[in-house]
Amino acid sequence: MDFMSNLALGFSVASTMENLAFCLIGALLGTLIGVLPGIGATATIAMLLPITFQLEPVSSLIMLAGIYYGAQYGGSTTAILINMPGESSSAVTAIDGYQMARQGRAGAALAVAAIGSFFAGTVATFLVAIFAPPLTTIALKFGSAEYFSLLVLGLIMSVALAHGSVLKALAMVVLGLLLGMVGNDVYEGTPRFTMGITAFADGLNFVALAVGVFGIAEILRNLENEHDRAVVTSHVGRLWPSRTDFRAMIAPILRGTGLGAVLGILPGGGAILASFASYTVEKRLSKNPKEFGHGAIAGVAGPESANNAGAQTSFIPLLTLGIPANPVMALMIGAMIIQGIVPGPNVAIEQPGLFWGVIASMWIGNLMLVILNLPLIGLWVKLLTVPYFILFPIIMAMCAIGVYSVNSNIYDLYAVAFFGLLGYVMGKLRFEPAPLLLGFVLGPLLEEHLRRAMILSRGDPMTFVTRPISLTLLVLACIVLVLVLVPAVRRNRAEVFTESEV
Amino acid sequence: MTAPFTRRVALTLAAAVLTATAAEADFPERTITMVIPFAAGGSTDLVGRVVAERMGRELGQQIVVQNVGGGGGSLGAAQVAEADPDGYTILMGTVATHALNPLILKQKPYDPVADFAPVSLLVVVPNVLAVNPELPVNTVQELIDLAKTDPLAYASSGNGTPLHLSGELFKSMAGIEMTHIPYRGSGPALTDVLGNQVPVIFDNLPSASGHINSGKLRALGVTTAERAPSFPDVPTIAETLPGYETYTWNALFAPAGTPPETIELLNAAAKVAMADPAVIDRMGTFSATIVASSPEELGAHVQAEMTKWEPVVQEADVSLD
Numbered sequence: 001m002d003f004m005s006n007l008a009l010g011f012s013v014a015s016t017m018e019n020l021a022f023c024l025i026g027a028l029l030g031t032l033i034g035v036l037p038g039i040g041a042t043a044t045i046a047m048l049l050p051i052t053f054q055l056e057p058v059s060s061l062i063m064l065a066g067i068y069y070g071a072q073y074g075g076s077t078t079a080i081l082i083n084m085p086g087e088s089s090s091a092v093t094a095i096d097g098y099q100m101a102r103q104g105r106a107g108a109a110l111a112v113a114a115i116g117s118f119f120a121g122t123v124a125t126f127l128v129a130i131f132a133p134p135l136t137t138i139a140l141k142f143g144s145a146e147y148f149s150l151l152v153l154g155l156i157m158s159v160a161l162a163h164g165s166v167l168k169a170l171a172m173v174v175l176g177l178l179l180g181m182v183g184n185d186v187y188e189g190t191p192r193f194t195m196g197i198t199a200f201a202d203g204l205n206f207v208a209l210a211v212g213v214f215g216i217a218e219i220l221r222n223l224e225n226e227h228d229r230a231v232v233t234s235h236v237g238r239l240w241p242s243r244t245d246f247r248a249m250i251a252p253i254l255r256g257t258g259l260g261a262v263l264g265i266l267p268g269g270g271a272i273l274a275s276f277a278s279y280t281v282e283k284r285l286s287k288n289p290k291e292f293g294h295g296a297i298a299g300v301a302g303p304e305s306a307n308n309a310g311a312q313t314s315f316i317p318l319l320t321l322g323i324p325a326n327p328v329m330a331l332m333i334g335a336m337i338i339q340g341i342v343p344g345p346n347v348a349i350e351q352p353g354l355f356w357g358v359i360a361s362m363w364i365g366n367l368m369l370v371i372l373n374l375p376l377i378g379l380w381v382k383l384l385t386v387p388y389f390i391l392f393p394i395i396m397a398m399c400a401i402g403v404y405s406v407n408s409n410i411y412d413l414y415a416v417a418f419f420g421l422l423g424y425v426m427g428k429l430r431f432e433p434a435p436l437l438l439g440f441v442l443g444p445l446l447e448e449h450l451r452r453a454m455i456l457s458r459g460d461p462m463t464f465v466t467r468p469i470s471l472t473l474l475v476l477a478c479i480v481l482v483l484v485l486v487p488a489v490r491r492n493r494a495e496v497f498t499e500s501e502v
Numbered sequence: 503m504t505a506p507f508t509r510r511v512a513l514t515l516a517a518a519v520l521t522a523t524a525a526e527a528d529f530p531e532r533t534i535t536m537v538i539p540f541a542a543g544g545s546t547d548l549v550g551r552v553v554a555e556r557m558g559r560e561l562g563q564q565i566v567v568q569n570v571g572g573g574g575g576s577l578g579a580a581q582v583a584e585a586d587p588d589g590y591t592i593l594m595g596t597v598a599t600h601a602l603n604p605l606i607l608k609q610k611p612y613d614p615v616a617d618f619a620p621v622s623l624l625v626v627v628p629n630v631l632a633v634n635p636e637l638p639v640n641t642v643q644e645l646i647d648l649a650k651t652d653p654l655a656y657a658s659s660g661n662g663t664p665l666h667l668s669g670e671l672f673k674s675m676a677g678i679e680m681t682h683i684p685y686r687g688s689g690p691a692l693t694d695v696l697g698n699q700v701p702v703i704f705d706n707l708p709s710a711s712g713h714i715n716s717g718k719l720r721a722l723g724v725t726t727a728e729r730a731p732s733f734p735d736v737p738t739i740a741e742t743l744p745g746y747e748t749y750t751w752n753a754l755f756a757p758a759g760t761p762p763e764t765i766e767l768l769n770a771a772a773k774v775a776m777a778d779p780a781v782i783d784r785m786g787t788f789s790a791t792i793v794a795s796s797p798e799e800l801g802a803h804v805q806a807e808m809t810k811w812e813p814v815v816q817e818a819d820v821s822l823d
Binding site: 141142143144186187188189198199201202350408409448452455456458 | 569570571572573580609611655660661662681683684694697700
């Protein structure tokens with residue numbers, strides 16, 4: 001069977017000493033930055049991007065992928081222990097995980113998170129291995145009309161499932177779309193919103209925007225709250241969940257894995273959406289929904305599995321279509337291009353060693369994480385006690401170096417400062433930065449594909465509904481839109497949101 | 503705008519005064535920076551890194567590569583135009599930075615002739631005209647005939663790029679119409695041609711060669727005057743349209759006012775680098791033909807390219823602010 005020999009090839013690539021080492025470095029580094037609230041996988045991968053040029057393509061992608069899923073793990077650790085999600089996708093884990101920790105069941109919560117993530121990671125790795133090649137053949141059927149419809153679906157889903165006010169999420173998407181317009185238009189070369197500065201001709205630097213809105217803004221927010229950081233590690237309790245805990249978590253892990261795997265593939269926020277969706281589902285299916293928000297084990301197991309499965313399957317669109325499912329994946333595309341690899345349907349065919357090696361390394365990395373994660377918890381908590389007056393300047397300096405090194409462009413640093421402030425103000429006004437970033441990433445693609453599809457169809461908009469794949473995607477988008485507007489669904493969204501603010 | 507200019511004049515004068523001593527002092531006595539005006543990973547970047555490493559060994563000083571991408575290469579080129587003319591900042595220029603951009607950009611960030619001291623034309627890289635195999639044409643002539651009856655579209659790596667203008671030159675010499683579909687780089691353009699979303703493409707030979715070899719693209723003709731050594735069976739477009747010739751080239755430039763002795767040293771190092779079998783081998787893998795010209799030849803080449811492209815740019819009405 002092809003699939004087995006492919007996996008065998010992957011494992012032979014991923015298990016060389018060098019690649020194992022990079023996988024470990026990535027997973028460790030990812031866990032580390034996941035634990036640090038100031039800095040996420042996006043900023044870290046951006047900073048390491050120039051360094052990866054010196055590495056073999058496989059090794060660099062293995063390391064960057066390790067950072068990504070390592071960060072998903074690390075983020076959960078702080079979410080559970082001190083109610084501070086290091087990653088946006090672990091925000092849901094904090095709801096019930098922190099309550100469990102306060103009841104002295106931190107060990108069980110951490111173990112559930114680790115087991116759920118590992119199981120989800122294993123299943124998702126196999127899903128990637130099985131479904132990536134068939135998706136590759138479909139990939140070439142995607143022209144600009146199909147991409148346009150896919151992007152419409154992604155944008156609608158990101159608004160529909162974002163937590164908080166729909167209006168605010170929409171406002172952020174639109175602001176992101178506008179920021180994405182900065183630069184010369186691809187078709188006519190007309191400069192837009194560049195303020196006459198040639199350095200903006202190619203648009204705003206994505207890394208600068210992401211580092212500002214997430215990294216710098218997070219630091220500003222933390223400085224403000226420094227006095228009320230409280231670490232509850234006094235009693236971590238017994239490490240392993242009890243027999244009843246195990247029984248309670250099996251079904252949520254399975255459902256979370258399924259949900260995460262499906263949502264992860266979609267462009268528009270994969271892993272983050274997955275954990276919210278899973279929490280909503282578990283709460284609705286639970287026999288005692290009252291338990292949620294007060295330390296329900298299903299409220300940790302489901303979302304944790306979902307976010308890890310989503311993190312894994314978001315590699316499918318990256319590896320097969322060359323389109324990013326989320327900002328981290330957009331950076332991975334940059335990493336591949338730096339290595340001279342054109343992301344797209346041909347990667348699996350032309351570079352089977354790289355393609356399958358990265359997939360196999362995901363499973364190895366997940367295994368490493370499980371082994372690493374539990375013994376390291378004590379150390380992570382100590383890291384959090386590093387005074388912020390030492391930690392934050394270091395993080396800020398690293399951000400600046402990382403951003404500048406991408407294009408040696410001083411305006412990118414101004415952009416970091418500006419978007420850092422903007423991100424802080426947005427946080428104050430309770431605007432989510434994620435829809436902004438998605439608008440920024442997807443907006444230019446949306447325009448590019450819309451206009452290209454129109455040029456190819458000679459100005460006939462029917463091209464979007466006469467092509468079957470495009471039509472299907474647009475119909476799905478309409479269904480999602482209707483679901484959001486149905487009152488019952490809207491009420492549920494509100495419930496999820498209020499509890500996540502505990 | 504006058505500030506850098508004044509500074510440049512002052513530095514040029516200072517450099518002229520110091521030339522005698524500078525020539526005796528051993529150039530280079532510190533690290534040299536090679537600005538590559540495109541993002542890391544592209545073909546110019548690859549050529550630059552290979553050459554920088556070998557030239558550095560020859561000069562006894564490391565040459566550090568700095569990618570200054572943006573504005574189709576004009577940001578990096580402008581940075582070198584304004585750098586101190588001491589030979590420690592050099593540019594890996596291309597047909598885009600030293601012929602097309604100056605013709606296309608309404609706002610000229612630099613003068614490709616007056617602001618630079620040519621060092622050496624290193625390599626020329628052929629482009630290729632290719633089609634999706636489902637398009638029922640096997641030769642350039644058949645494509646021209648088809649385009650006269652059927653409206654066709656062609657893909658390129660972007661507006662105002664050498665590949666776009668290769669397409670425009672082709673259209674005007676063949677007397678046909680084809681809709682230009684610009685992409686953000688060669689990669690996505692290739693993907694759409696492989697998937698038959700767009701039937702025709704003008705691309706760099708190195709980036710298309712894999713797909714031509716695997717049969718997923720049908721190469722109709724290369725754009726150089728001679729056939730490419732790596733694809734001896736693919737005819738030239740000029741065999742159908744006599745006089746048609748375009749190619750991408752990479753050349754080293756220093757800022758204007760760099761002492762001639764320094765230029766000589768850099769030129770000699772470049773020639774040694776381009777004669778190294780390992781370098782020749784690397785260049786061969788991306789179908790680049792080695793030239794390694796003298797500074798004077800490069801100066802004449804830039805003039806010739808500008809003269810050649812000006813009417814094409816005007817006819818295609820390409821302009822960017």
